Amino acid sequence: MTRVLVPLAILEGESVSSGLTTLLESANVTVLGYHELPEQTPPDQARDQYGSRATDALEDLAAEFGVGEGTADYRLVFTHDREQTFDRVAGETGADAYAVPGATGPIDRLLVALTGDVAVERIVSFVAALVADRGIGVTLFLATDDEAAGRELLAASSVRLADRGIDVATELAVDEPPLEALVDAAVGHDAVVMGERAPSLLTLVFGEDAERVAAESVGPVLVVRNGEDDESANVD
Structure with missing residues (x-):
């Protein structure tokens, strides 16, 4: 079973949409409630002040994910470096992917980007396990300057995915700026699945690319980890 890490700025009221909880109901979920602190504020002091309120909110959010086949747990952190904390927790839990929450209702179709130096096999396996037999359609997307190789990879x-009974379509963008092509392709899809790219997943999750994709697509973005530093990753 896949595991997804869902980081939420818990004291800022960040929450999850019903579409994301439904999409992840077949996965194990770790809800990571975090609050980033000024350098001079000790984490223990913040925990004493805000820990009870944050924990109550986290329990409610974890309960939302604990429906269906999957299970959910939660962690609360007060940190001076959220990126480092997310990376550490992802490794500790063996998370296959991170979620960037977005506003969405029912998820009928995923856009799955295979562009760039990403772990295509892991992405496809993750999507197959996530979708399973729930009738969610998938569009595989690739932006490349090599049309022949691109068509071969998509095929x-x-x-x-088709062998698993999943409704699959493909979309190839040739000689187009990859990010712009992806943003355009996201229209008409309810969520986006992307892969971790070098040098760090966190530059994608919290960098300009992911922010733009999330803003343009509105829906959630799932970023599949490459798994190179995590022997406990559990995508089949």
């Missing part, structure tokens, strides 16, 4: 990846 091979789509067969793997």
